Structure formats: structure tokens, C-alpha cells
Amino acid sequence: MKAKKILTVLLCILALASTLVIPNTTVYANYGAPEGWRNLPDYYVFKDSFSGFAESSGGLETVNGGLPVDSQETFENLPSLRFSITNKIDWMAAKIVMAGWNTHDIHNYIPNGYLEFNVKGKVGGEQFKIGGDDLVARRASGDERSVYKSITDYVTVTTEWQHVKIPLKDIYNDPSFDLDEYNTRSVVLDRVNDDTFTVWLNQIKLTSPDKEKAFPAIKVNQVGFRNSSEKYAYVSGFEDDFNATPGTQFQVKRVSDDTVAYSGQLLLVKDYDIDSGERVLKAVFTDLTEPGDYYITVDANGIAKSLNFKIGSEVFKPLLADAARYYYYQRSGTALDPEFALGFPRADKTPMDSAAPFESNSAVTRDVTKGWFDAGDKGKYVSDGALAVMTLLWSSELYPESYTDNQFNIPESGNGVPDILDEARWEVEWILKMQDPVSGGFYAKVESTNDDDNMRVIRDKSGNVTNLRPTNDTAIAVASLAHASIVYSSYDPEFADQCLEAAKSAWTYLEQNPDNVKGPTRSYETDSDKESRLTASASLFRATGEAQYNEYFLNNYTQSKNIFENSEADSAGLWNYAFFYYMKASHPNVDAAKWYKDEFTIWLNKGLNRYKQSAWNNTIFEGNYYWGSNNIIMGTGTEALIGSTILGINTKTVNNMALSALNYILGANPLRKSFVTGYGEDSLKTVYGIFNHDLRPDVPKGFIPLGPNRYNNTGISIFPAKNYMDSATEWTTNEHSIGSASNLVFITAFANSNQATAVNHAPVFAYSSYTEEIEKIANEYLQ
Known part of the structure; x- marks a missing residue:
């Protein structure tokens, strides 16, 4: 009992000391991330409604400028997209956008992920192309690129539903025409030849067995701090590969000669933060007031030094x-x-604003x-x-x-x-x-x-x-x-x-x-x-x-x-x-x-x-x-x-x-x-x-x-x-x-x-x- 009381007193003293060092940081109870919190979820491009556009010179079936959603042809209680060419056409375009008309970042999914969907044909043996595109402003080779893959490279279409998994690397890391996975926009569809056909696509999604990637651990104001102001950096990461703990030593070093200007111990902010999914620690160095250029290091494996910042009276x-x-x-x-x-x-x-008309x-x-x-x-x-x-x-x-x-x-x-x-x-x-x-x-x-x-x-x-x-x-x-x-x-x-x-x-x-x-x-x-x-x-x-x-x-x-x-x-x-x-x-x-x-x-x-x-x-x-x-x-x-x-x-x-x-x-x-x-x-x-x-x-x-x-x-x-x-x-x-x-x-x-x-x-x-x-x-x- 006496030992428990002593331990309680020591914990209270430590908590008080933390409060005295960083009065604006609340120390939270330790509880880890929920199971599977970092696993990449399935990202649906089409599930039960269409977003995008479809048009042609005539012969591509469309509804309100898009591919029709077919509630009669379903799989796993979800409707399908009907991709149907009814006669020979000169040109066509069909895009199923990933995030409205915004570009979308899918780089986390590319290394080991797939474009997955279910497919069936009206008569079997249908051929078509499916792929992706991007949109990159001011790119010398043009803002938009598209890469298509033939469905026959992955499955022979039949009149029964089949599941298809196309490695995303096949589309987005195609060496002949590399797409920008940080600025993707759509899943694209096209014909292979002049044949008419009808196929249905169901549950088009991006999947991956991977976890979301981490950002560098040390996060600091990259401009800097006034001499007498509060100064700190966050040291954070996903708990399954983050090696810093409360009490881990950090150093603030001079850029000029890499000497240590200040050292201290990391303090726990949150064991699991819902905003970032990370364990968050804090390096406080308010007492460092010497003007100069600095960076931070942490004594933990896998944590690279911080980016540079300044301390001075005129940093802003x-x-x-x-x-x-x-x-x-x-x-x-x-x-x-x-x-x-x-x-x-x-x-x-x-x-023309010098004489703008009223609407x-x-x-x-x-x-x-x-x-x-x-x-x-x-x-x-x-x-x-x-x-x-x-x-x-x-x-x-x-x-x-x-x-x-x-x-x-x-x-x-x-x-x-x-x-x-x-x-x-x-x-x-x-x-x-x-x-x-x-x-x-x-x-x-x-x-x-x-x-x-x-x-x-x-x-x-x-x-x-x-x-x-x-x-x-x-x-x-x-x-x-x-x-x-x-x-x-x-x-x-x-x-x-x-x-x-x-x-x-x-x-x-x-x-x-x-x-x-x-x-x-x-x-x-x-x-x-x-x-x-x-x-x-x-x-x-x-x-x-x-x-x-x-x-x-x-x-x-x-x-x-x-x-x-x-x-x-x-x-x-x-x-x-x-x-x-x-x-x-x-x-x-x-x-x-x-x-x-x-x-x-x-x-x-x-x-x-x-x-x-x-x-x-x-x-x-x-x-x-x-x-x-x-x-x-x-x-x-x-x-x-x-x-x-x-x-x-x-x-x-x-x-x-x-x-x-x-x-x-x-x-x-x-x-x-x-x-x-x-x-x-x-x-x-x-x-x-x-x-x-x-x-x-x-x-x-x-x-x-x-x-x-x-x-x-x-x-x-x-x-x-x-x-x-x-x-x-x-x-x-x-x-x-x-x-x-x-x-x-x-x-x-x-x-x-x-x-x-x-x-x-x-x-x-x-x-x-x-x-x-x-x-x-x-x-x-x-x-």
C-alpha cells in the first residue's frame, strides 16, 4: 500500500512537471489506435450511382450525359453500369470520375493495389478497354493522359458475373505512358474495335492490402520563431512503426556547424490522435533564444532530422x-x-470589365x-x-x-x-x-x-x-x-x-x-x-x-x-x-x-x-x-x-x-x-x-x-x-x-x-x- 502511495505521488509530480514545462499541452490517457486503423479501405469509383460523363458520335448508350445505371442487372444486391455500343461509331469517351471533377491522389494504392470490379457480357466474348487518366496543369506534354488495358488480358467475358483484379501498376506505372498517381481523375472505358456489344460492370473500386504511408516524423514551423516566443516541434508517427517514446532525447542543432544548441526530452501529447491517426509527442525548446538557423534530431531509429528553421527578431x-x-x-x-x-x-x-453588362x-x-x-x-x-x-x-x-x-x-x-x-x-x-x-x-x-x-x-x-x-x-x-x-x-x-x-x-x-x-x-x-x-x-x-x-x-x-x-x-x-x-x-x-x-x-x-x-x-x-x-x-x-x-x-x-x-x-x-x-x-x-x-x-x-x-x-x-x-x-x-x-x-x-x-x-x-x-x-x- 505504501509503495502504491509513493508511486502515485511520483506520478503526480511528473504530471505537474510536464504541465510546468508545456502549459498549453494536455497529457492524455494512453490508449492505442483501434485495430486495422491504418489499413487502406476499398475506394469505390462506382457502387450504386454514376458520376462522370459519356459521349460519342452516336451509338454509345447514355443517360443524361453518362453511362446508364442498370438496376435490373445486379450483383451482390448492387446495380451495374451498362456499357453498350449499339452501332459503329467514329469516336467516344466514357469517364467514371473518382472524386467528382476534382483530381484525386491514389499513390498509396499503387504499389500492391488493384482496380477491381465484376463484369458480365450480354453474349460472351465481348472486348473493351478499361484504364485510368490524370490531369496535371501546365505539364509540357499536355494536361491530360490516359492509359487503357484490354479486358482480354485479364479475363474472358462470359454471360456470368466474374471478378476482375487489374494491378494498378499495369495502368499507372506503364513505362510507355506513366500517369501521375497524385493527380488521377477517372476510370476510363473505350471500345477495342467496331463491333457492337453490351457489358455490365459492377462495384468498380480500388483496393490494396497495404497501410497508409507515413509522413516524416518531425513537424516544425519551417519559417521559425521570434526569440522570446514559445517554440516547439511535433514528433509523430503511426504507432506500429514509430520508435520515439515519451522521454526520448531530442536536440536542436545549429545548421552552421551541427553543434547542439539545446537538448531535451519528448513529452507525450496523445497516444492516438484521430486527426492524424498517429502517436504525437512534442519537443519544446522555448528557452532557446539565440538567433540562428537550426534543425532538430531525435534519438530514435527511423526518424530523420527536421527541416531547417530560423530563430530571430525578424523571421516573419x-x-x-x-x-x-x-x-x-x-x-x-x-x-x-x-x-x-x-x-x-x-x-x-x-x-472588358471597363464596360461589363448586367445579367x-x-x-x-x-x-x-x-x-x-x-x-x-x-x-x-x-x-x-x-x-x-x-x-x-x-x-x-x-x-x-x-x-x-x-x-x-x-x-x-x-x-x-x-x-x-x-x-x-x-x-x-x-x-x-x-x-x-x-x-x-x-x-x-x-x-x-x-x-x-x-x-x-x-x-x-x-x-x-x-x-x-x-x-x-x-x-x-x-x-x-x-x-x-x-x-x-x-x-x-x-x-x-x-x-x-x-x-x-x-x-x-x-x-x-x-x-x-x-x-x-x-x-x-x-x-x-x-x-x-x-x-x-x-x-x-x-x-x-x-x-x-x-x-x-x-x-x-x-x-x-x-x-x-x-x-x-x-x-x-x-x-x-x-x-x-x-x-x-x-x-x-x-x-x-x-x-x-x-x-x-x-x-x-x-x-x-x-x-x-x-x-x-x-x-x-x-x-x-x-x-x-x-x-x-x-x-x-x-x-x-x-x-x-x-x-x-x-x-x-x-x-x-x-x-x-x-x-x-x-x-x-x-x-x-x-x-x-x-x-x-x-x-x-x-x-x-x-x-x-x-x-x-x-x-x-x-x-x-x-x-x-x-x-x-x-x-x-x-x-x-x-x-x-x-x-x-x-x-x-x-x-x-x-x-x-x-x-x-x-x-x-x-x-x-x-x-x-x-x-x-x-x-x-x-x-x-x-x-x-x-x-x-x-x-x-x-x-
């Missing part, structure tokens, strides 16, 4: 410049000159030049653009020391205005052009209507409804323009007044249209505009102090309660931004200020708990990596920083949560991938974007994709945080956006600022008399 300055320069490369309405484009010059992509009436045109392309295509959206502007303006307000004139090498550099404001103004000037001068409402979107992008249109139609000026887009435009009127007043009062007058006119439109006016199709249309209206009222109240905006806010702010308290939700988005503006007004209502303080603290505490409990110190909820996961991680950090700073409850823990988002993005993640082009030895090499049309094989520095997505291209990996493709043709994980870029700029500006290592306990809203109460709640929830 280049990243901030390139992250912000992203917007220059997204500019519409101008050529990108060699002087500024740094190897990526181009002509104006959309000169509802092509005889009416408008100048809608300028602005930023929203993402990987040439659409320009008021809602997304205004949100990105708001984030950049908040960054400029909170971290002015991070920004200067002549910082980004853009055409406006040297004009006496910080470059970040010059770049944001490019978008603001376009937003102003999207306003209807009669009503004050804003049109939602400008986009191309053909693949060549030489036909542009202002979207203002949905069904039979025309001249649409969505209230959601209008309200977000109001919020950004009112914010712009404050920020630009010191540099260009006339422009600031123009922004404010446009915002006030648009508010009148919102008052005249109290119910949501939904936007046109494919314009981020929404069924609710409540949060955007609240944000608009708050921003206008801050800019003007006028009672009408305050009254609207006070009558509507409590409807956001469920957003802040939802245990499964992520960032609060515009609901948070509404209060950011309101709390910065000259005279916010006392009760509203207290209400928000309470609700924000609940929301913040939720994010902090997730950050502490996550093996990767991010705020994703229980493996829920959905479309835009990188943006969710960074956006939560952005909102936490703005809100905690305004309320005066900013703590070192909040700052570390925000910095951990940047660490994750720059390589401290299950993929060991830096998600920013040009930053890190294992950084992103491609993006889904307009650069796909260029002959240059690379992309500029500073682009960030939306990140792992477990729902829209499933099967890239078994594990949620690894469902990502570094591919120029895969948009559900690798498309960039102006929204995610704005959060990268914000977090990087914070990391580069004086405030990254300082904690501000003084609120920056008007009612400083509430400091003691705010700090009391902060201590209760956060410390």
Missing part, C-alpha cells in the same frame, strides 16, 4: 510582405508590370474595373472582398508597427501611405463601383460567363427576379466602407468621406428592405443577413456616433447568443466583427458591453480549450476539417486577438493560440507541409488558381490554400487532417482565397508586432471603468 517580415503581396497578384483591372510582379508579369486579365439587361453596362479576383477563378465578390478588407484594416489598426510605406513593392509604394492601405484601397474602390447610385444597394458579383474569360457580366438575376441588390452583400459593404472612412481619414479625407457617404446611402437601402434580399445564384447568396446588418450598424455607429445605428444594434445584438455559446461552432465571424466595431465606438451601451464581454469570454474559452486539447494545438472541433479548414484555424486566432485586445483580456495563452495557428500553417501539422508557397523546404508547390493558364511551372510566394477537407474529396487519406492535395487542379483543398489570405496577413502581422510578446490588460473601448470586472472574468475563464 518577409512572410508578411509576400502574404500581403498576394493581393497584388489577384488584382483585376491592371497589367502586372515586371517591375512589381517579380517574375510573374501578365496583361490585364479582364479589360438582366445586356444593353446596360458599367465600369467595374479594379478589385481582386476572389480565388482560383476570375469572379469578384462584394461580400468576400469587403470581409477581406475589414480584416486587413483591423490588422493595420492593431499592429501599425508591422506596416510601412515602400514595404510590398507595389505601384503605389512610396506615396506616403502604408502599402497595406494602398492594397486594400484597390478593393475598396471596386466595391464603390458596385453600388447602385439610385437605391444605395450593392450588386453582388462580377464574373466570366465562358472559359476564355472574354465575356464578363454583373450578376443581378435569379430566376425571374432582376436588378438584385442583395441585402447581405450590401450590409457587409457598409461595414467595410464605414471602417475605411475611419482608417483613410488621416491620409485622404475626401476618399474617406466618399466611403462614409456610400455606407450611409446603403444603410438607407437596408432600412427600405428590412427582409433579406437573396443574391443571385453562385454569389455566396444567403438566407439570412442578420449578422451582416448588425455589423453594418456597429461600424456606422463607430464611424458617426449617430443614434439610429446604435438603436438598431441595441435592438438586435442578443440574437447572436447561440453563436457564441454553440459548443460545436468555430469562428463567430461577422457576429464577432459587429461587436469589435461597437466596442470601439465612442460611447457603447454599458449593458451591451457587459453582455458581449460575457459571451466573448465563453466563446474564447471554448477556442482555448480546443487549442489545449488538440494534438496540433489548433481549434478544429473533433476532426471536423471541412472546406476552408486553414482559414477556420487562422480566422479563430484573428477573432481571438481582436476581441481580447479590445476587451483588455489578452493573455499569453491567447497569443500562443494565435501563434500556434501560424505554426500549424507553416509546417507543424500532420502533413509536415508548409501551406504557404515559397516558405519552407517542404512548402506548397502549386495552387488552384489563374496561374494554371500560364506556361510558368511555379507560382509566387505567399499563396495559401484552403487546406485539408475531409468531406469534398474523401479518400485522399483515411485521416481528416491529411485529406489534402498539393495539386493545381484540385480546388476543394488547394484553392486559395482572398479571405484566407487576409487571416494569414493578420496573424503574420501580429507575429511580427511588438504585441506578440506583450500582454495588454487595458481595454481599448471607451468604458475603462469596467477593467477590474473584465480582468476578473478573464482570470476566472482563462488563467
